Amino acid sequence: MLPTPTTAHLTFTHIYNPSEDTYLLLDTLSSPSQTTFLSQHFPPHTPTPFVLEIGSGSGIITSFITSHALTIFSRPDLLLLTTDISHHASLATPTTVLHNPPPPNCSSGLFLDSLTTDLSSPMRRGVVDVLIFNPPYVPTDTIPFTSSTAFSNLSTRSSFDEESYYLELTYAGGEDGMGTTNRLLEGLDETLSPRGVLYLLLCAQNKPEQVAERLRTGGYGGDGSGGPLWKVEKVGSSGLRAGWEVLGIWRVWR
Amino acid sequence: MKLLTANFISCPVRTCKTSPTSFPLHFKDCELACDPDGNPYSRETLLGVLPRLEWDALRTSAGELGFTELPVEKPEGEVVGEEVLRRIWELLVQTHVVTGKMVCGNCAYEFGIQSGIANFLLPGHLV
Ligand SMILES: C[S@@+](CC[C@H](N)C(=O)[O-])C[C@H]1O[C@@H](n2cnc3c(N)ncnc32)[C@H](O)[C@@H]1O
Ligand SMILES: [Zn+2]
Numbered sequence A: 001m002l003p004t005p006t007t008a009h010l011t012f013t014h015i016y017n018p019s020e021d022t023y024l025l026l027d028t029l030s031s032p033s034q035t036t037f038l039s040q041h042f043p044p045h046t047p048t049p050f051v052l053e054i055g056s057g058s059g060i061i062t063s064f065i066t067s068h069a070l071t072i073f074s075r076p077d078l079l080l081l082t083t084d085i086s087h088h089a090s091l092a093t094p095t096t097v098l099h100n101p102p103p104p105n106c107s108s109g110l111f112l113d114s115l116t117t118d119l120s121s122p123m124r125r126g127v128v129d130v131l132i133f134n135p136p137y138v139p140t141d142t143i144p145f146t147s148s149t150a151f152s153n154l155s156t157r158s159s160f161d162e163e164s165y166y167l168e169l170t171y172a173g174g175e176d177g178m179g180t181t182n183r184l185l186e187g188l189d190e191t192l193s194p195r196g197v198l199y200l201l202l203c204a205q206n207k208p209e210q211v212a213e214r215l216r217t218g219g220y221g222g223d224g225s226g227g228p229l230w231k232v233e234k235v236g237s238s239g240l241r242a243g244w245e246v247l248g249i250w251r252v253w254r
Numbered sequence B: 001m002k003l004l005t006a007n008f009i010s011c012p013v014r015t016c017k018t019s020p021t022s023f024p025l026h027f028k029d030c031e032l033a034c035d036p037d038g039n040p041y042s043r044e045t046l047l048g049v050l051p052r053l054e055w056d057a058l059r060t061s062a063g064e065l066g067f068t069e070l071p072v073e074k075p076e077g078e079v080v081g082e083e084v085l086r087r088i089w090e091l092l093v094q095t096h097v098v099t100g101k102m103v104c105g106n107c108a109y110e111f112g113i114q115s116g117i118a119n120f121l122l123p124g125h126l127v
Helices: A020-029 A032-041 A060-067 A069-073 A087-099 A148-154 A159-171 A179-186 A208-216 B043-052 B055-064 B082-092
Strands: A050-054 A079-084 A110-116 A128-133 A192-203 A231-241 A244-253 B026-034 B095-103 B110-114
Touching (some): A020 A192, A032 A244, A050 A060, A060 A069, A060 A128, B043 B082, B082 B095
Parallel strands (some): A050 A128, A079 A110
Antiparallel strands (some): A192 A244
16 A cells, blocks of 8 residues: 555645545555556556646645656656646645655656646647546535636635635535536547546446446537447445445546 | 646637647746756656657747747657756756746637646636
């Protein structure tokens, strides 16, 4: 087991406090089955893999991959970029990377930047080789508005309202908890490179088996004419409750 | 924000994505900082990254920040001199835009950079 990054330098009033979902992603990414897959999928002397984490929150997942690049990918040259809709998360993420240097005499991946934005919207098409998303996945009636206008209006509200708004952004997933994730999956073909791989966290209420089937059968993207056919596999799970696993990590690739 | 990052992003506005003028975004009114200790030079990483780069766009971005010494042709292969590689690393990785703007050549929208972090959130009518 690789050590979990420290986030002791942060306060969690406006950013997501790493939880069971976060740790499941860390465990899955560093599990023997995934490090083997990633090392074979991105063999030495191929161009440096580009890793994008969407919704990085505290930055703990990206800092983990940055400092353990060599263990996870069997190569030290990695480029890492993060996005989050919340600028609090964008500010926190680089500090967490800095607080978690690689083990002695080990070179780390190259963390580029954190960007405040919706999903992967500023990415050039087909750049991302590894996409990681622990999304807001709890079923809710609505998802908060996230235009730049909505954020500037925040300054006129109380600090309690402001905190609840940022908290809501971390969990509120709309119908079936899939509102934000569905938008990501609709654009997945444009975001991922030909060798691209997505690691996505889903909870039981997201109906993950249905999501997987839809991905396998061209149900996402493609303007109704049939989207791409993805390979989908569940590669991690936790929270067994009466036989129902609550959280799962799904790997999606071409 | 690093110059290297700019090579991987374009305007987030949907209708700009297919327009060639939405990449690279153009730097404007930028204040720079250099952090030579931040990311130590790695020849291995740079040689792995070079094939990924859009070189003409990189030269455009570098020029907008006042750096005009990048070679016209992308340096490639093991024969490239160490001096050249180190200078490229300094520019791409160790030079940061601390405050400034990035402007789309297609829709002219300006995205702000503050405390080194670029903000690509769009107003309601563009989302
Ligand atoms: C469940 S938290 C995960 C945080 C962190 N990655 C972790 O695992 O601890 C979800 C994150 O997604 C961000 N988020 C919500 N909607 C988003 C969107 N449309 N685009 C980008 N990030 C978003 C939230 O601000 C929050 O930081
Ligand atoms: Zn534009």
